[in-house]
Amino acid sequence: MLPAPAQRQDPAPFLPLSDKDSAISTDAFFATLTRIRNVILPAAARSWLNTPRGLLAGFILVHLGFLIFAALLSLRGEAFSDTFIYRDWARAGFNEANLSGGPSPWVYPILALIPMALAGLAGPGPFFFLWVLMTTILNGWALTKLTERGRKQEAIPAAWWWLVFTLLMGWLGFARVDGLTAPIVLVALAYGVGRPFIASVLLAAATWVKVWPAAVMLALFAVVKNRLLVVLAGVATSAVVVALAAAVGGVSKLLNFLTQQGDRGMQLEATFTTPWLWLSVLNAGGSRMYMNTDINSMQVDGPGTAVMSVLMQPLLILAAL
Template sequence: MPVTSTSSAAAHRPLPRRRWPAHPAVVAVGWVIAHLVPVAWIMSAGTSTGDIRYYFRGLTGAEAGAMDEYPEVGTWPARVVELVTSLGGAGTDEDTFVTGFVALSVLVSGIFTWCLWRAVRHTGSWPVWFWILFAGVSGPIFLTRLDIFPGLLVAGYAALLFAGSRRSRRSRSGWSGWSARAATALLAAATMMKLWPGVLGAALVGGFRRASTWVRVCWFFGSLAVLCVVVAVSGGVDRLLSPLTYQGDRGLQVESIAATPWVLAAALHRIVDGPAGAPVPWSITYAESKSYEISGPGTGVTLTVLTVLTAATILAAVVWALRRLVRDDWTPVRAVSFSVALIMLIIVTNKVFSPQYLVWVAPVVAVALVVARRPVVTLISVEILVTALLTTMVYPVFYDWLIANPPYEVAVVALLLRNVAVVVLAVTCVRWAFSPAGPSDRPVPAGVGNEAG
């Protein structure tokens, strides 16, 4: 009887409820819906396909000098699409190339989503849903620019930092080995794709006496050197230098944070003077940089200030690295939090802000949500979603009204709200980077992490 009673009780005991947001079917449905939004937008209206068609003309030689502003490594995903879509010897056309490029972007997003789901399926689903929602609210730009590829490489760099740290704590054999090398190689590849990730190399610096510090730094610069040689051999030295000279010649892009006062002033001039008023002193034109720039009173000084602020951001990265050398308090969480803050400072102080730039920061924040379970990281993820939605309102919804001369008020309001959200996001990221260490932020013990690997 007691056995029967126990068996009966066990039979009627409720099974643990599966967390439905992490159920693979629920995640799959959410992912499909989120990606159908930009795909339908692209395929039905051709929205934001101009850049993909520009990539095609550059790769096929139909437009001289096209894509010279992109680092050679940054063009490799587009080259893969061109190669795959031309299999069979018949070549490819623009429409096929557009479809192939969007398909590749969807594919890498799907792989990243799967990796996030694998990491959180038993602990919590917000990281994977954050990425899914980001894909849905970011609009067509999410899948039609090359920026998603270096952004995901930076996320891979962050994930491998944590993977190597966990392994060293379990084995007590030191933080280095394949995770360290792979992490730094991914960051180097991202740098060669888009330049800006190079500043994140400062986040690799740890204690001066730790061999693991120099493993990370040497592998980073060594990987850069190898990729530079590959580019120089395959495309010539000019392909190494053209992206740098191109960036130096750019003006004040209309969507940048610093351009906001002048765009607002141009719109207010329309309100005050009316259609028959005096000519607006600020002009928005399509520049040689292949973007819309604003010029007029104050924009020259603004560019000078931005140059100083960009230099200050780089100096801050150097100071941060020097502090880690001396204090010997490097941890993966500290490195990733600083990387997130640095990305946002680069965006805020940049004379250019294209709508896809949020793809620089969203993937690494998704990784941070997995490994750094702190309220401030959740807040950052929510702020990114709000900013991404506002960015979609700026481009493509109101973009034609924004680049009018002078711009229309509704477009300027959308830009103002988005840029305020970007500044708030940057402040929150900096706050996380300089907040007191949490339980997961403790440095590796002194006896761990000193092997050369």
């Protein structure tokens, strides 16, 4: 009698229990989301949404809502969230002497002042609408590059993820400088390891708008074969920024964003804030959340936060360097 053929062993039982459970949980989660999507959307609708026309319709629908709301506020001479501060900076010509209190415009890297100046070209009235319009244009550029103008069919689901993410983020993605840097980073990632020089130029420029894209540039440096291109792109872009600062007489303030964070405290979204954030949620340890109205930011206060705030400053400088 021939022996029974050996059965293929499932590798899952040999995984550590935590890894196995994590994999099963993740698969089940996305399978559930897929089933919900399939119930809500008929097959014909799913197929159409996964086309360039469907993606374009989604893009227009999502961004049109934000543009209409921005237009209504702008017609009333208003702004929203951080754009109130940006508008004041632009109206003051980014000169601290013309400001009546509040944070300095130089808490941001110098390239962040360019979109603020552009939004303020027509005066304070349409500032917010023009800011949202710039964000919309950059988001459109990002999705165009990601999908190669709709020719890259397999990228359309990722583009939809970006649209849904944009919708869920709401005004956080349209009323802050981060809303401008995020699509630039997405374009850089779309170029990725295939065009590391272009990707690095974009990431370096984005870093001179808001510091966090430097982390993405470090990741790119870690995975590309020709790392010299990444370094050269970063140096060349920074040289252009220095030349621009010299042209407008701003060299002395070029690195002020590293030292002019002032009494910002620990902002709600900062990684190091997490322990105190949970303590404040649990109403423990004397920690609390509060609104810093001077800079329109939610912050966390509690035992040890003053010391951690001091430590975060040199860490920011190290990250920028």
